[in-house]
Amino acid sequence: MFILNRFVIILTVCGVELSAKILTPIGAIFEQDNVDAELAFQSIIFRENMYNENIEFVPKVVKLSTSDSFAVEKQVCELLSEGVVAIFGPSNVHANGIVGSMCDTFHIPHFTTNWMISENLNVESHKFTRNFFPESNMYSRALAEIVVNFGWTSFTILYDNNDALMRLQDVLQINGPDDTPITVRKLDDNMDFRPLLKEIHKSGETHIIIDCAISNILELLRQANDVKMMEEYQNYFITTTDTHVLDFAELKFVRANVTAIRLIDPSAFESTSAVQDWNQNSFRNKNTKLYLTENIQTESGLLHDSVKMFSSVIKEFDGLAPAPIKCNGNNDWSQGEDVMKSFDERTENGITGRILFDEKGLRSHFTMEVLEMSQDGWRKVAYWDSTEGVVLTRDLSEVIVVTRLGMPFFGLKTPEDGEVLEGNDRYHGYSVDLIDGIAKILGFKYEFTLEPYNLYGAYNKETKKWDGLVKQLLDRKADMAICDLTITYQRRTAVDFTTPFMTLGISILFAKPIKQPPDLFSFLSPLSLDVWLYMGSAYLGISLSLYVLARSAPDDWESPHPCETDPEEVENVWSLLNCTWLSIGSIMGQGCDLLPKSISTRLVTGSWWFFALILLSSYTANLAAFLTKEQMDVSIESAEDLAKQSKIKYGAVLGGSTLSFFKESKFPLYQRIWSAMESAEPSVFVGNNKEGEDRVVKSKRLYAFFMESSSIEYIVERNCNVTQIGGLLDSKGYGIAMPVNSPYRTHVSHTVLKMQEEGKLHRLKTKWWKEVDGGNCEADVASASEGAAELGIGNVGGVFVILILGCVSALILGIAEFLWNVKDLAIEEKISLWEALKMELLFAFNFSITTKPVFSNPSKSPSPSEDIEDSHQSSDTLNTISKSKN
Structure with missing residues (x-):
């Protein structure tokens, strides 16, 4: 193959045509050990020659140490003398600058694939150089937006050279002056990272960003695992674009969350086609590995795309005339500017996505995939786009949603006659409708699974392990967990939560008061027994006082006949009977035909009338309230009332967030309640809310149950024998739980907030709390809200x-x-x-x-x-x- 290439080159230089195709030399400069890049270059040249009818590319590959500037310059001159129409590489930044400057001088298109500062590469200084690696400022912005999407408020950056800090310049500016400082630490050159990792572990930092050479990544993570820095609370974000090609077999079972990025799209047609070419026997030897689409390195992919795009431009270029150029001469390639102009006007799709250069000759439009390490390898969870930002992956596999049975959130449907239910159709409830609404907006599929023991998720301090839904997420058996799962501080240390989809608080479920039969003499209730006795005594005392005073007062002795002005005898009409009649007539508000004449009797009568006025008015005012109020038995009205007595027991769900609230509270009242529940015999704790409800009903008002207000609202709508008493003891929310740093969290949170603003969450709650099998106690609620009830004969029978x-x-x-x-x-x-x-x-x-x-x-x-x-x-x-x- 080498001899054939040299023969073709000789013929080309001498101007000899072997066929109708124009032989076009293309140069490439690689490091001596960069086998993958050379393979990608050779394979795409071979493929383009197969489908190109007019032009045949002749590869001119140079392998040298790019750290030798003189050797690089010498090799470029040799390539120019052979008439190359483009030069690809090298990967070394310094050597790349030398090649770019020489290509600008002689108008030869130059294509590079490595990260470099954009200010050092633009159309003014490098008109003929195009870098297929994303523009540095946009690349830095992409990394910052991904970190922001993680929701990290503090993190530590580990880097190995100053270029890493330039790539992370936007990440360093995420936190403001008032936020938690960002820690930046440089990795030691001696490859012993343990002391540094121990310092980070001691500081309590759990979020780490790594930007270092790909050769150091595995060793860094191995040592992190040695110092217990790869536990479930640790989170790593590796910004090296080739992390996905490393073999993480020994680390894929660690509990830490490891996230990486890549510019390669393995699902693209160009990726599969390129790998097929690379695996052809004509481009392999016995020491060459078998390539997979998931293992394409960034440089190989970028080099593949650059050659393919240049080939597409050259194929459509009329009258191509390669010409040898001497470095010590003043000549240049006359067609170079036209080729670059056509190149900048072109857009292609390649292994690294859509290829488009802006007016400055920079690739500012690109896509970056976000990967998460799992036991099955790397999994694409999101992507960053230069126009959309961080976007939840739309082509993910089915999302696993774990939950627990418990209406109204999640329950099993009862199939109708002959109906067979499969998959998600077997379930219904608030959680089902909520996840379905989120999935429709974000465009993903989902599958429900049940928690085997129907547990929410509690931390066992003895075993130091979680159970329930939280454990399912930590074991990566599910992507989301939804039910009436309360967001607590302890749970947030293990998993992430979305924006709360429902706010609530702890309240008390208690049996409704037993309605007492109406009292026949309830009209006596406005005044106490003592008042009635005192009033009777006052009545008798006033009557006797009036009788004695009337007989003693001269003015109350008068003539029997009004016409007799000088009677021989006078009489006194104030007998004991008339005195009692005056007193009773006054207090009844009716008065009497007989009136006293003397000052003393009038004074005592006036005092009695005033007494009767006040007493009668007070009685009338209280009578309406007492006759319209249903007399109930003695009841509790708050948590304070429960704590003050010992007759009525109270409890909560064992292992739930409600119990944790009382157990961990520092408020004296709640500590007293917890002590009473913990020491109660028999136990006042139950396994679930249903058991608590049944115990409240059967206890005949001797047991109260602490539970969340949303569940109480649901129960009260369906069980008319129970009610909610007191207000909310705290304020919290239900959220959708996910593994730490899940890429879904931000997008699901935004969707939940959007559904809340549109009123969809309110409609869902109304549906499952009131409409579906609810409203059984609506009549009681209506009568209580309409005011005083009508008085029956039992109320006024007395x-x-x-x-x-x-x-x-x-x-x-x-x-x-x-x-x-x-x-x-x-x-x-x-x-x-x-x-x-x-x-x-x-x-x-x-x-x-x-x-x-x-x-x-x-x-x-x-x-x-x-x-x-x-x-x-x-x-x-x-x-x-x-x-x-x-």
Whole structure:
């Protein structure tokens, strides 16, 4: 092959045509041990020659030590003398500058593939040099945006040379003056990194950015593992673009999160085609490794793309005429400027993505993949684009979402007759709808898996291990965990959380108060028993005082007949009966026809009236409240009430965040509650919320259950025997948990926030809390919100009892008075009791008679004539009554 190339070169230089194709020499300068780059160069030249009808490229490969400036300059002159139309390489920055300057002088296109400061490479100083490596400022910005996306507030940078600091210049400016300082440490040249790593470990730093030679990466991570710096809390971001080609077999089981970047797109058609060419026997020998698309090095990929893009330009260039150039002459390649102009106007897609140069001749448009190390190797989790920034990977494999059973967040569907449910269709709940909404916005697929023991995730201090959902994430068995998983400080040390999709707090679930039967004499409730007794005593005391004062006061003794101005006798109307009647009439608000005359009696009467006014007004004001209030049994209303008593027990879910809240709280009240729960016998702890609800219902108000308010709202909507009491004891939120530094976290958080602003989260909660199997206790809620309930007969029945007793008593007294009067009439008229009773009954029920004759006047002794006259009148009256009856 070498002899054939030299023969073709000789013929080309001599101007001899072997075919219709124009033989076009292309030069390349490589380091002596850079086999991969040379292989990529040779393979793309071979492929282009196969499909190029007009031009055949003749590769001119030079292998030397690029640290020798004189040798580099000499080799460039030899390539120019052979008529090359372009030079590729070298990778050494200093040697690259020499080659670029010479190519500018002789108008020969020059293509390089290594990082260099953009200010040193632009169209003014290097018109004929194009660097396929991304522009340095844009590259630095990409690294900074990736770090910001991680959410790191503090980190340590490990580097090996000053170029690394230039690449990380934007990363160094992430934190402001008021933020946590960024630590920058240089790696030792003696390859013993342990002392430095121990210092970092002692400082408590868990976020480390590494920018060093690829040959040092594995050794650095090995030593980090030796000093226990590769645990689940450590996070590494390696900015070396060829990290993905290293063999991490011995480190892939470490628990630390290791993230890297690459410019290669292994899924691109150009990548698979190039690897096929590299693996052809014509480009391999027995010592050459088998190439895979995932193991393409950055320089090889960039070199492949540069040759392919230049070839595409040359193939469409009319009248190409390669010409030998002497370094000591004044000639240059006349077609060089036209070739570069056509090159800058072209856009290609290659192994390293879309290739486009801006007006300054810099590659400022590129894509960078973000990789995460897993037990199965590197996994693409996101990418950075010069126009979009950090973007969640759209072509990922299915996202695994782990959860636990527990409605309304996650439950199993009940299939209808003949229905077969598979996959995610087997489940329903708030979590299912939320993940589905996020997946539709971000464009990924997902699969639900169940936590085997249905645990949330708690840390065991003895075993120093996590269980439940958190363990699933730490073991990399799932990408997300969602349920009513509370964001706590301890959990955040192990996993990351998104923006809370629901805010809540700890509250108390308790059985509803037992409704007491209405009291028949509830109208007495506005005043206490003592007040009623004091009022009765005051009534009797005032009546007696008024009676004594009236008999003592001269002004209350008056003439029996108002017309007699100078009576021989005066009388006092204030008998004990009239005094009691005045007192009772005043307190009833009715008054009395008899009024006192003297100052003393008026004063005591006025004082009683004032007393009656205040007491009657107070009674009336309280009566409405007492008659409309349902009398309940004694109840607790807050956590303070629970802590003050010992009759009602209280507990929480064992191993949950609610229990941790009381256990770790420094507030005296909550410490008291925790001590009571911990020492209670039998145990007041339960396995889940359902057990707690059942215990509250069955305990007959002897057990209260601490749980999160969102769960209480769900239960109260469906169980009318329980209620929420008291306010929220704390404030927290439910979030979607992910492994530390998961690339999904930021995007999922943004999506959750967007759904919250659009009201979608509120609609989801309304659906699963109230609409689906909910609203059973809506009537109770409505009646309680409409104000006072109507009064039933049970509330005011005592008033009717008093009325009936009064009427019955009056009837009995009336009958007694009637019979007593019949007896007196029989004696005075000297008739039988039956005749007197008959006569009085006939008169009483003759409603047409409105006047009644006086049969006798016991206060005055009648004369004989009056007796005769009265006798005749009585006889006439009896005769009249008899005739009326007949």
